[in-house]
Amino acid sequence: MRGSGGPEACDIVYLIHSHKNPDQVGRLALRLLTCPGARVVIHHDEARSHLDLPPNADGRIDIIDHTRAIEWGTFSQAEAIIRSLAWIDGHLDYRWVVFISGQDYPLCSPRDIRGFLMASDYDAFIQEPRLVRYRFQSDSGSRDFWSARYFYAYTRLPRISQGLPAAATKAAHNAMVHLRTWQPWIFHWKMAPNVATRLGVRRLRHPFRDGFRCYVGSDSFTWRCTAVRAVLAFTERRPDVIAYYRHAIHPSESLFNSILMNTLDLKIHFDNLRYDRFGNVETGHPDILRLSDLEDLLASGRQLARKFDAGIDDAILDSLDRHIGWSETVPERPVSGRAVPKRPVSGRAVSERPVSGRPVSERPVSGRPVSERPVPQPVPRGGEAVPLSRE
Numbered sequence: 229m230r231g232s233g234g235p236e237a238c239d240i241v242y243l244i245h246s247h248k249n250p251d252q253v254g255r256l257a258l259r260l261l262t263c264p265g266a267r268v269v270i271h272h273d274e275a276r277s278h279l280d281l282p283p284n285a286d287g288r289i290d291i292i293d294h295t296r297a298i299e300w301g302t303f304s305q306a307e308a309i310i311r312s313l314a315w316i317d318g319h320l321d322y323r324w325v326v327f328i329s330g331q332d333y334p335l336c337s338p339r340d341i342r343g344f345l346m347a348s349d350y351d352a353f354i355q356e357p358r359l360v361r362y363r364f365q366s367d368s369g370s371r372d373f374w375s376a377r378y379f380y381a382y383t384r385l386p387r388i389s390q391g392l393p394a395a396a397t398k399a400a401h402n403a404m405v406h407l408r409t410w411q412p413w414i415f416h417w418k419m420a421p422n423v424a425t426r427l428g429v430r431r432l433r434h435p436f437r438d439g440f441r442c443y444v445g446s447d448s449f450t451w452r453c454t455a456v457r458a459v460l461a462f463t464e465r466r467p468d469v470i471a472y473y474r475h476a477i478h479p480s481e482s483l484f485n486s487i488l489m490n491t492l493d494l495k496i497h498f499d500n501l502r503y504d505r506f507g508n509v510e511t512g513h514p515d516i517l518r519l520s521d522l523e524d525l526l527a528s529g530r531q532l533a534r535k536f537d538a539g540i541d542d543a544i545l546d547s548l549d550r551h552i553g554w555s556e557t558v559p560e561r562p563v564s565g566r567a568v569p570k571r572p573v574s575g576r577a578v579s580e581r582p583v584s585g586r587p588v589s590e591r592p593v594s595g596r597p598v599s600e601r602p603v604p605q606p607v608p609r610g611g612e613a614v615p616l617s618r619e
Contacts, residue, residue, distance in 0.1 A: 239345075351495045376428065415429075
């Protein structure tokens with residue numbers, strides 16, 4: 229752990245998960261800190277690149293080093309999110325957590341984001357999730373990939389195809405596709421190029437019963453502390469569910485959405501306030517946004533967007549800076565209900581495990597009943613903020 233350490237008061241914690249482009253991550257962190265009352269916590273994959281604390285951070289950046297590589301689409305992603313949220317809840321006095329990647333960037337001033345969230349009465353802003361029930365075929369007649377993600381137990385296959393001729397590799401792939409098309413018990417899931425392929429076996433038992441249902445959606449979210457604590461309490465209370473998701477595909481897109489959607493006392497708005505574009509949905513990755521996308525970005529009414537790559541097009545980031553009115557200035561001092569002392573950056577290693585005076589499960593999910601919360605005044609641009617059905 230690198231950073232200021234110690235309990236700090238803040239309105240918003242921007243939780244950044246990153247693995248590449250450390251200079252771009254530092255630029256993002258400093259831009260977010262131009263808002264008083266903001267703090268940045270970065271969970272960086274040190275197995276892929278090294279991230280130094282940006283200059284002029286004013287003691288409001290903490291970096292959680294993680295030296296074991298995180299594999300895209302596997303439980304290691306969900307585990308990193310849980311680890312980060314537990315650290316935040318154990319160390320910081322906060323109101324909101326905004327979870328983004330190192331390749332996100334704000335489309336409006338962080339002051340506006342803070343003003344919107346502090347006036348909001350919702351506990352979570354998430355993309356409207358999809359209810360997932362097991363079925364062999366989708367409405368189009370092909371295999372139902374959502375069911376295949378979360379109703380099969382997957383294991384890693386050895387990468388033997390790297391030494392095979394191209395014709396043999398193609399034949400093996402076609403055989404697996406044929407196999408998964410005509411029977412329900414085995415499913416072959418091809419992951420990203422740098423992640424080993426998985427083989428799934430249909431589960432006979434699953435936790436989606438007795439009122440607990442499976443959902444899937446984006447894992448980019450904005451949560452009040454009430455939602456964070458509800459999720460952390462669930463992970464302690466239901467280790468069986470956590471163990472189940474360890475063998476799923478893209479578990480982070482289902483685990484957290486399922487927890488929130490089954491926690492009925494949380495007030496959820498189905499809009500994660502993000503802009504992204506999937507030109508090729510088969511890749512599983514959003515498009516790299518460029519300067520030619522600037523007009524669409526500014527017209528979207530979103531608070532944040534992804535994904536940007538300064539190594540491909542940094543002009544788009546410069547243009548967004550000019551639109552927001554940023555220059556190369558140091559972040560402002562935080563403003564909160566109590567003074568936040570400036571602390572020197574420390575190189576001392578600190579355990580990644582959360583430090584708390586009492587277990588997460590004992591913390592109240594909310595400091596006041598939902599019915600007593602005032603009705604929020606602002607609403608997200610692009611639509612009226614009304615609670616939608618969770619059915």
